[in-house]
Amino acid sequence: MRGDQPAVVLDGDVLTYRDYHDWSGRVAAMLIADGLQPGDRVAICATNSLAYVALIMGTIRAGGIVNPVNFRYKPREIAELVETTEPAISFADPAHSGNMTDAGVSPRALAEIDALRHGASVTPSHDPQPDAPVVIIATSGSTAKPKGVVFTNRSMTAYAASWAVEETSSAPGSRIISLAPLNTSAGFVQLMHYTTLGCTIYMMPQFVPADALRLIERERITCFGAVPAFFEFIAALPEFAGADLSSIRLATAGGARVSRQLLETYKAKGITIRQIYGQTEVGGNATMMPEHLAMAAPEKCGWGNIFMDLRVVRPDGTDCDPGEPGEIVMRSPGMMQGYWRNPEETAKTIRNGWLHSGDIGTLDENGLLTFVDRLKDLIISGGLNISAAEVERVVCEFPGITEALAIAAPDPKFGETPFVVYHGPAEIDVAALIRYCDTNLSNYKVPRYVAFSADPLPRLATGKLSKPAVRQLYAGAHERLSRVR
Numbered sequence: 186m187r188g189d190q191p192a193v194v195l196d197g198d199v200l201t202y203r204d205y206h207d208w209s210g211r212v213a214a215m216l217i218a219d220g221l222q223p224g225d226r227v228a229i230c231a232t233n234s235l236a237y238v239a240l241i242m243g244t245i246r247a248g249g250i251v252n253p254v255n256f257r258y259k260p261r262e263i264a265e266l267v268e269t270t271e272p273a274i275s276f277a278d279p280a281h282s283g284n285m286t287d288a289g290v291s292p293r294a295l296a297e298i299d300a301l302r303h304g305a306s307v308t309p310s311h312d313p314q315p316d317a318p319v320v321i322i323a324t325s326g327s328t329a330k331p332k333g334v335v336f337t338n339r340s341m342t343a344y345a346a347s348w349a350v351e352e353t354s355s356a357p358g359s360r361i362i363s364l365a366p367l368n369t370s371a372g373f374v375q376l377m378h379y380t381t382l383g384c385t386i387y388m389m390p391q392f393v394p395a396d397a398l399r400l401i402e403r404e405r406i407t408c409f410g411a412v413p414a415f416f417e418f419i420a421a422l423p424e425f426a427g428a429d430l431s432s433i434r435l436a437t438a439g440g441a442r443v444s445r446q447l448l449e450t451y452k453a454k455g456i457t458i459r460q461i462y463g464q465t466e467v468g469g470n471a472t473m474m475p476e477h478l479a480m481a482a483p484e485k486c487g488w489g490n491i492f493m494d495l496r497v498v499r500p501d502g503t504d505c506d507p508g509e510p511g512e513i514v515m516r517s518p519g520m521m522q523g524y525w526r527n528p529e530e531t532a533k534t535i536r537n538g539w540l541h542s543g544d545i546g547t548l549d550e551n552g553l554l555t556f557v558d559r560l561k562d563l564i565i566s567g568g569l570n571i572s573a574a575e576v577e578r579v580v581c582e583f584p585g586i587t588e589a590l591a592i593a594a595p596d597p598k599f600g601e602t603p604f605v606v607y608h609g610p611a612e613i614d615v616a617a618l619i620r621y622c623d624t625n626l627s628n629y630k631v632p633r634y635v636a637f638s639a640d641p642l643p644r645l646a647t648g649k650l651s652k653p654a655v656r657q658l659y660a661g662a663h664e665r666l667s668r669v670r
Contacts, residue, residue, distance in 0.1 A: 190358070192380050193238050194404075195388045200235050204302075205242065205380070211301040212243025213309035221273060223248035223311065226321065228272035228290065229368075230254035230263070230281045233388050236298040237367050238376065240276060243298075245338075248311040249273075251320040252333075253368035256281050257627035263288035265330050266323055269526060315339040321525045322370050324465040324570060331572070333525030334370070334465050344468040344519035345378035347492045351473075354408055354435035357383030361408045362401060364392045364415055370465040371568070375410075384408075394418040398428055405432035412440040412568030413447060414599050416458065420450050430454050437461050439470055440568030441600035442556075445483050452480060462486035462556055465570075466540055468519040471495060472554050486546075486554045493517040496539070497548050505548070510557050513546040514539040562652065564591065567599035571630050573652075576603050579625045580632070585613040588642050590655050594634050594663040604634040604663055606655055612637045615669050633670050634663045 187202035194200070200208070216227065227244040229251065231237050244251045252270045254263055267275075267290055277285045277292035285292040319341060321333040348355050355361070361379050363386050365372035379386050387404055389396060398419050401409065416438055419425060436451065439461035451458050459479045463470035472495065474487035489495030494516040497505045505511035516539050523531035534541055543561035546554050564571040576591040587609045594604035607613070615635050622631045636659060643654035 187357075187383055190383070191385045193235060193376070193386050193388060195233065195235055196390065198235055200238065202380075202383075205239070207304075207306045208239040208302050209242035209246055210307045210309055211304055212239050212298055213246035213311065214307045215297075215301060216243060216247040216249060216274065217310060219274065221247050221249050223317065224250060225273035226250045226252040226270045228252040228254050228267060228270065228275040228285075228292075229277070229295075230256055230258075230285050230292065231276070231278035231295055232256055232280070232390050233367050233372070234278065234295070234390070236295050236302075238388075239302070240295070240298045241367065241373070241376065245319045246309045246311065246313065248313065248317065250318050250335075251373075253320070253322065253373060254285070255323065255368045255627065256366065257629065258284065259625055259627060260284050260287035261625045262331075262627060263290065266333075269330075270321055270333060313338055315342075316522075318522060320373060322368075322373060322465055324370070330575065332527055332530055335522045335525050336468065337522050340468060340519050340522065341374070341377045342381065343492060343517070344374065345381040347490050347517075347519060348378060349382055351491045352435060355379065355382055355384060359384040359407045359434075360404055360432075361386045362397065362404075362406045363388050364397060364411050366391075369569075370469060371410075374469045392418075394422055395424070398422055398424065401433070402429055407432055408435045409433055410435075410437040410439075410461075412600075413438045413443050414441065414567045416447055416451065417598070420447070428454075430456060435459070437470065437473060439463060439486075441565060443483055448480055448483055460486050462513075462546075462554055464542060464544075466521045466534065466542075467493070467515055467517060468521070471515050471517070474553075478553070482553070484555055485549075486556055488552055488554070489515070490517070492519060494539075495548075495552075495554065497546050497554075507550045508547050510545050510547050512560060513542040513544045513554070513556075515542065516540065564593040564601050564603055566596065566601050566603070566629050569629055571603060573603075576605065576622075576626065576630055576632065579622055580605050580607060580618065582625075583613065583618050583621050585609045585611065586618075588650065590642060590650055590652055591632065592652065592656050592659065596633070599629075602633040603630060604636070604659070605632040606636045606638055606642065606659055608638045608640065608642050619669055631670055633668050634666050635669050636662060636666060 192202045192205045275292040278295045323331040460474040461470035462472045472487040497511040545557040562573045573591040580589045589607035593601040596602040643651045
């Protein structure tokens with residue numbers, strides 16, 4: 186046992202592996218005593234904290250399924266999520282208990298978990314099973330409502346094992362900075378796989394660029410993975426030029442394209458940012474660019490990881506030739522079991538054991554992947570997936586809007602941001618629309634650009650609205666419009 190080695194550090198508060206084990210054991214025992222049965226869901230709505238970490242592991246050790254709730258969600262979004270997951274027990278921190286209550290959930294205080302930090306060592310009565318689900322992570326897709334991605338004990342272990350074999354930079358004792366919230370796949374999976382490997386994770390309650398840079402320097406961080414925007418925010422700091430980042434051995438970026446300028450900025454500090462490709466359904470990253478090729482081909486995302494089978498296929502399922510665009514499909518022991526209580530979407534996504542990504546890509550003659558486009562109707566802002574259908578559903582509820590489509594507009598900081606084009610009898614009060622969206626959507630989903638079309642929106646021969654035509658008609662329109670948020 187790693188004993189007194191730090192497992193998780195947050196704001197200078199150190200949780201050792203021994204304390205992590207004992208604390209989560211007490212949490213598990215409490216949950217079981219309170220009636221939690223194997224397979225019951227435990228919802229958590231909070232920002233990152235050590236109590237959150239202990240509750241995650243305690244839930245798993247009790248045989249429950251962790252159901253992280255995005256703390257950015259508004260009551261309406263929370264209600265839609267818990268309607269599907271039906272948690273047996275819910276927890277929230279003080280800042281987010283109100284939204285949970287407004288969503289019809291009665292959360293217990295996360296302070297209950299804090300109160301169990303010290304005490305006698307307890308061994309929970311539950312015996313974990315390899316293929317039992319351990320987490321349901323909500324992800325936005327082409328559907329209007331989020332889907333719950335289910336991972337098991339086995340899939341989480343397999344994902345960690347691939348890193349153990351392939352990346353010596355994440356060996357026991359490595360120091361990891363984790364900037365993602367625990368309710369995301371990035372935050373949850375990093376916690377699970379890095380603690381499985383015996384690393385020390387340095388978390389932040391929320392991402393503040395200057396704080397992250399100071400943390401990297403002070404703690405001699407060795408591994409840093411994030412969306413490109415986070416790397417850019419840190420590089421834009423005046424103190425970045427003089428910062429000592431020589432401890433970093435592995436830097437990875439995914440969720441948006443990595444610019445050559447960003448690569449060169451970090452290369453000047455002795456850091457090679459390695460591009461990755463992945464999605465929630467495969468547990469995180471499916472590929473990683475080799476260090477010696479990352480600078481030469483910034484548009485490429487690398488080879489499939491060691492336990493990851495990767496193909497690019499035509500609509501008939503046959504493999505594409507090198508350079509020929511097709512759908513990216515993947516297969517690995519670390520991928521999701523399926524979507525929670527959604528057999529139809531699961532069957533569409535996993536076919537004959539292969540996970541169909543909904544993304545278009547190419548493989549070159551050496552097997553290196555290049556991401557080309559998305560088949561799924563997603564807007565990705567700062568690495569966060571936004572369902573265009575969800576934005577459209579809320580916008581079309583607003584009085585005076587007959588029809589609307591949400592598309593992606595370029596954003597210098599976050600890669601993409603929502604842009605809504607609507608049609609109705611007359612122009613509406615855009616400020617009022619944004620207030621309505623702000624009440625019903627998380628902040629990052631609220632449209633930043635809104636355009637009125639006096640004519641009905643273009644349609645396909647089937648009668649459906651034509652998003653490709655709207656994208657073409659409004660290409661570059663964001664440059665002429667003022668941001669509404």
